[in-house]
Amino acid sequence: MKKNTFYLLGGCIALVLLTLFWYSVEINSPLLIEIAFVLGIILVYILRRRVTDLIEDERSRKITEKAALRTFQVFWVIFCAFSIGAVMQILRVPTFPRQREPMRPPTEIFPPEIMPPKIMGYVQLWLLCLMIFLYVGFRFYYARKYGDWEIDEE
Amino acid sequence: MKNKIKVFRAMHDMTQEDLAQAIGVTRQTILAIEKGKYVPSLDLAFKIARYFNVNIEEVFTYEPGVQAVHID
Known part of the structure; x- marks a missing residue:
C-alpha cells in the first residue's frame, strides 16, 4: 500500500469515528464510541504495517x-x-x-x-x-x- | 564524531538520496549524519563504511572532547 493511500484511509477512519462520536452523544451511549475508537486504532495499526513506501529508520x-x-x-x-x-x-x-x-x-x-x-x-x-x-x-x-x-x- | 560521508559520496558520484536508498534509511538521516546532527549506531556506521568498501575509521573519526550530538 502506498503512503498516500494510508493517509487517505486514516482520514476516512477519523471521519467515521467523528460521526460515531456525534451519534454516541445523540443516543447517550459512550460504549459505542469507546469500542469504535479501539477498533479504529487497531485498524490504523494494521494498515500502517502494510505501507510499503514509508521508511522508518x-x-x-x-x-x-x-x-x-x-x-x-x-x-x-x-x-x-x-x-x-x-x-x-x-x-x-x-x-x-x-x-x-x-x-x-x-x-x-x-x-x-x-x-x-x-x-x-x-x-x-x-x-x-x-x-x-x-x-x-x-x-x-x-x-x-x-x-x-x-x-x-x- | 566527524565523518567523511560527503567526500565518499562525491567520490562515488552519489546523491544523498542514492546512498539513503542503498542502505535503507531516509535522505534526512544521511543529511543529519553529514551535518553532525546525528551520530549513527554502530550498525548503520558499518553499513555506510561497507557500502563504500572502506574501514569504518576511514569514514568516521572519533574526536575526544568534542560534544557528540547523540539521541539517548
Whole structure:
C-alpha cells in the first residue's frame, strides 16, 4: 500500500469515528464510541504495517522514542497530581452540617462534595489535549534538533 | 564524531538520496549524519563504511572532547 493511500484511509477512519462520536452523544451511549475508537486504532495499526513506501529508520525511531519518553515524563506528573485530587474526593468523609456555612439552617442536608462527572469529563479532555500537544511539541523539537529541517547543500 | 560521508559520496558520484536508498534509511538521516546532527549506531556506521568498501575509521573519526550530538 502506498503512503498516500494510508493517509487517505486514516482520514476516512477519523471521519467515521467523528460521526460515531456525534451519534454516541445523540443516543447517550459512550460504549459505542469507546469500542469504535479501539477498533479504529487497531485498524490504523494494521494498515500502517502494510505501507510499503514509508521508511522508518533508526533516527526517526529514536526521535519518536525520545518524544514519547519526554511526554510521559511530563504527563505522568500532571496526571498523578489530578488523580491524587480525585482520590481525595473518594476518601473524603462528609460532615453535616458544614461548619464553613453557618448561615444555612441546620436541618438542611447537603450531599457530599464529589467532583461532578461533567467536570471530570472536562478535566479528562484537557489532559488528553495536553498529552497530544506535549507529544507533538516534543516531536517537533527533537526532529528539529536532530536535523529534520536541515538545509540541503546538494 | 566527524565523518567523511560527503567526500565518499562525491567520490562515488552519489546523491544523498542514492546512498539513503542503498542502505535503507531516509535522505534526512544521511543529511543529519553529514551535518553532525546525528551520530549513527554502530550498525548503520558499518553499513555506510561497507557500502563504500572502506574501514569504518576511514569514514568516521572519533574526536575526544568534542560534544557528540547523540539521541539517548
